[in-house]
Amino acid sequence: MPSPSMREMGQRIATIRRGRRMTQAELARAAFVSLATVKAIERGARSPSDDTLDSLAAALSVDPSDIVTGSTRTDSRVHAAIPAISAAISAYDIPTDTTPRPLPELDSAVGVLVQWRLGAQYARIAERAPHLLWDALAALHHTAGADRLHAAQLLAVAARSADAVAYKFGHQDLSARLVELMRWAAQQTEDRVAQATAAYVRTETFFAARAHAQGLTALEQAIDASPSPVDRAAAAARGALHMRAAVIAARARDADAAALHLGEARRLGHSLPEDAYSGTQFGPDTVRTHEVSVAVSLGQEHLQQALDVADEWTPPADMPAERQSGFWIELARAQVWAGRPDDAFESLKVARFIAPQHTREHPWAREAAATVRRLKRADAESLTSFAEWIGAV
Numbered sequence: 001m002p003s004p005s006m007r008e009m010g011q012r013i014a015t016i017r018r019g020r021r022m023t024q025a026e027l028a029r030a031a032f033v034s035l036a037t038v039k040a041i042e043r044g045a046r047s048p049s050d051d052t053l054d055s056l057a058a059a060l061s062v063d064p065s066d067i068v069t070g071s072t073r074t075d076s077r078v079h080a081a082i083p084a085i086s087a088a089i090s091a092y093d094i095p096t097d098t099t100p101r102p103l104p105e106l107d108s109a110v111g112v113l114v115q116w117r118l119g120a121q122y123a124r125i126a127e128r129a130p131h132l133l134w135d136a137l138a139a140l141h142h143t144a145g146a147d148r149l150h151a152a153q154l155l156a157v158a159a160r161s162a163d164a165v166a167y168k169f170g171h172q173d174l175s176a177r178l179v180e181l182m183r184w185a186a187q188q189t190e191d192r193v194a195q196a197t198a199a200y201v202r203t204e205t206f207f208a209a210r211a212h213a214q215g216l217t218a219l220e221q222a223i224d225a226s227p228s229p230v231d232r233a234a235a236a237a238r239g240a241l242h243m244r245a246a247v248i249a250a251r252a253r254d255a256d257a258a259a260l261h262l263g264e265a266r267r268l269g270h271s272l273p274e275d276a277y278s279g280t281q282f283g284p285d286t287v288r289t290h291e292v293s294v295a296v297s298l299g300q301e302h303l304q305q306a307l308d309v310a311d312e313w314t315p316p317a318d319m320p321a322e323r324q325s326g327f328w329i330e331l332a333r334a335q336v337w338a339g340r341p342d343d344a345f346e347s348l349k350v351a352r353f354i355a356p357q358h359t360r361e362h363p364w365a366r367e368a369a370a371t372v373r374r375l376k377r378a379d380a381e382s383l384t385s386f387a388e389w390i391g392a393v
Contacts, residue, residue: 007044012067014042016060030059064123075357078169081126085162086174088133089181095141098134103143103150106135110154113161118281118320120355122165129162140188152188159185160201164322168361172208179205196226196237200280203244212252219245229268236282239268243282243290250297258294265290281320288313289327296330306334325355325362332368341372345383348372352386359390366390 017027024042028035033052040046041056048056057064109132116124136158139151163178179202186198199222206215222241229235242265249257269287288309295305310331315324328351335344348369351359359365373387 006047009047009067010042010044013038013056013060016062016067017042020060022060027056027059031055062119062121075169077123078126078165081130082166082169082171082174084130085126085133085166086177088130088137089159089177092137092181092184096138098138098142100139100142100151101135103139103147103154106132106139106154107150110136110157110161114157117161117164118322120320120322120325120358122168122357125161126165129158129165132158133162140185149189149191152185153191153194156182156185156189156194156198160197163201163204167204167208168358170361175208176205192225192227193233193237196222196241197280199226200237200240200244203248206248207251210251212248213254215248216245216252216254216257219248232272235268235272236280239265239272239282239287240280242268243287246290246294247297250294253298255298255302258298262287262291262294281323285316285319286323289315289319289323292327292330292334296334300337303334303337306331307338310334321355322358325351325358328354329359329362329365329368333364336368336371341375344368345372345376345386348386348390352389 017024022030024038025035028038031038031052032055037046037048037052038056041048041052053064053067057067060067109128113125113128113132116122116128133155136151136155140148140155143151159178159182163175163182166172166175166178179198182201183195183198186194189195199219203215203219206212206218219241223238223245226238226241227234229238242261246258246261246265249255249261265287266284269282269284272283292306292309295302295309315327317324328347332344332347332351335341335347348359348365351362351365369387369390373383376383
């Protein structure tokens with residue numbers, strides 16, 4: 001009899017495949033495996049090897065963790081790659097004899113890294129990031145003029161993608177080093193929008209240290225230094241800074257500052273399409289997700305605001321997976337506080353479906369799952385299974 005994990009994995013592959021409107025034969029061709037292999041895996045009669053799982057995930061345009069939601073496979077791959085990421089940036093300001101990769105080729109590779117970050121595909125980022133960081137540094141040190149400015153942009157973007165992995169998986173020291181590398185590269189670009197994006201990401205270090213008041217000060221200085229929102233890129237960059245400032249002000253329990261910055265973010269968001277992108281996606285829907293984040297961060301007395309947003313709006317399917325799952329995780333926290341554990345569990349399951357590894361590594365998701373399980377200890381086996389998966393028991 002197929003094991004539950006094999007059966008669940010097969011069902012998940014089939015669900016994702018159907019969502020992509022692919023036949024089993026089309027998936028087999030795209031993954032370079034036999035049709036018999038796909039059929040056996042989907043019905044739970046066979047467990048894919050690591051290479052086969054990677055091939056299927058690539059063919060479906062998902063991270064392997066989206067398929068193997070109950071394993072530590074992605075965790076181990078990420079943690080194994082951390083030393084290589086650290087080594088790649090250890091002497092970032094010292095030129096080497098490495099021959100730089102052609103900029104168009106590097107540009108394309110870094111663009112793929114960005115898409116993986118938006119899709120919370122951390123295993124892929126972790127394994128590819130060391131080489132791309134080396135290549136971006138070589139390009140920066142061995143080019144001049146416009147090419148050097150371009151290389152600096154690519155280095156900043158690559159560092160941000162690598163930081164997404166380090167930060168989410170608890171490597172805070174490495175995350176701080178990658179943020180500093182991103183800020184250094186942004187200064188080399190001579191682009192104030194790139195510098196604003198670096199300031200946005202730098203907030204992670206303040207979140208990690210719980211230095212919320214200091215983080216708010218840093219963000220307000222970055223807002224003052226950011227370019228006037230006279231075009232789409234500049235408006236998106238400034239709006240993102242205001243969103244981040246609203247959240248960290250809420251964490252500092254400064255409701256007035258949170259309201260001020262959220263209001264500015266709304267104003268800028270309404271002037272832009274949702275897909276405005278200047279290092280982070282910005283637009284009206286993104287601002288809505290931050291309304292929930294601000295309300296939850298301000299504490300239980302503001303939770304009704306989060307519940308009200310969720311009653312009338314949910315993130316669209318084309319929003320980046322990490323941001324969608326973040327919305328559901330924070331909503332779950334509000335639902336726990338409101339005495340709605342069943343709703344909280346449903347929100348956590350949605351978050352896991354959208355971005356498994358982001359959900360699994362999120363401390364608030366783990367906390368909410370533990371609370372729900374405690375409140376409903378005698379409830380369905382699926383709740384215990386979820387709590388075990390996320391590390392809440």
